[in-house]
Amino acid sequence: MPAGSPTTFSYPVPAPLTPWTAELAKAIATKEYFLYLHVEAQFDDVWGDKHVQPFKLFYRVMDKRWAEYKDPKDAEPTVEIT
Amino acid sequence: MYYGIVCWLFLVPIQAQQSENTSQQKGSEAEARISPPTASPADNANVKKPEGPIQDAKTSEDKTNGSGQRVTRAEWMQIGINGLLFMVVLWQTLIYIQQRNIMRQQVAHARITERAYIAIQRVMTELHTVGQQPVVRVTVVNGGRTPAYVSSCRGI
Numbered sequence: 721m722p723a724g725s726p727t728t729f730s731y732p733v734p735a736p737l738t739p740w741t742a743e744l745a746k747a748i749a750t751k752e753y754f755l756y757l758h759v760e761a762q763f764d765d766v767w768g769d770k771h772v773q774p775f776k777l778f779y780r781v782m783d784k785r786w787a788e789y790k791d792p793k794d795a796e797p798t799v800e801i802t
Numbered sequence: 803m804y805y806g807i808v809c810w811l812f813l814v815p816i817q818a819q820q821s822e823n824t825s826q827q828k829g830s831e832a833e834a835r836i837s838p839p840t841a842s843p844a845d846n847a848n849v850k851k852p853e854g855p856i857q858d859a860k861t862s863e864d865k866t867n868g869s870g871q872r873v874t875r876a877e878w879m880q881i882g883i884n885g886l887l888f889m890v891v892l893w894q895t896l897i898y899i900q901q902r903n904i905m906r907q908q909v910a911h912a913r914i915t916e917r918a919y920i921a922i923q924r925v926m927t928e929l930h931t932v933g934q935q936p937v938v939r940v941t942v943v944n945g946g947r948t949p950a951y952v953s954s955c956r957g958i
Contacts, residue, residue, distance in 0.1 A: 721950045726923050726943040729955050733936045737929075748932055755927065759940055763950040765917040773920050779927060779938075786925045 721763070731757075755779040757786075918950030 721727055739745035747753040759775040779786050873881075923943040929936050944950045 721918070721920075721942075721944045721952050723918065723944050723947050723949055726941050727952070728939055728941045731938040731940065733938070736933050736935050737931065739932060745932070748930075751930075755936075755938075757925065757938060757940070759922070759955065761920045761942060761952060761955040763918060763920055763952040765946070765950060766948040767913050767917060769913075769917070771918075771920075775922050777922070777925060779925065781927075781930060784927075 731759075751781045753781055755781065916946075916948050918944050918946035918948050920950060920952070921945050 737748065739748050744753075755778065757775070757777045757779065759777070761773045761775070762770070763773070764770055776789055777786050778789050921943055922940055924941040926939040926941075927936060928939070940955070942952075942955055
């Protein structure tokens with residue numbers, strides 16, 4: 721990746737969006753839910769050093785805004801998929 | 803016949819004497835060329851002895867040669883010059899050491915400033931409807947000043 725040039729990576733969700741509770745179906749319908757994204761970029765620089773850059777973002781669907789969060793334990797809810 | 807023999811007997815000593823004279827004259831001329839004409843003892847008394855560094859060097863050399871352990875002025879000068887050269891070499895060595903440290907710091911700074919910095923420029927989502935697979939598109943930009951060899955950019 722040259723300096724200053726962007727590259728786009730696509731991450732499709734492996735499963736279709738399926739609400740398994742009535743509350744979640746309502747949240748999807750009203751767009752009052754968050755989407756959390758954890759990305760880890762691994763790259764080597766010209767000096768030969770390996771770097772691992774993690775990114776932790778959350779997406780608010782209602783206003784279509786991405787933001788970075790620092791403490792995932794406080795912000796990220798635990799969802800169990802059955 | 804008799805007259806011829808007598809003449810020959812007289813001629814041989816005359817020729818030998820002449821040859822001796824000529825050789826002596828040549829020798830005296832050669833000596834005159836090599837050495838200056840010698841002066842009489844009275845003249846030597848009036849001639850002043852030369853003074854100056856040549857005379858001093860000669861006397862000091864004589865003193866050194868005589869004792870064998872004293873250091874002459876020329877040797878002191880050589881020792882001083884060598885000491886100065888040693889100081890100059892030592893000074894240059896210190897400068898090189900400082901230059902090496904500065905270059906190490908420059909390399910350390912260059913490793914920080916000239917490296918690649920990966921950041922997320924934009925995130926887009928699609929297909930947020932029930933029954934479809936949402937897609938998240940993350941645009942990563944290299945904000946550094948050197949290229950980055952991205953091995954993987956995956957979700958965790």
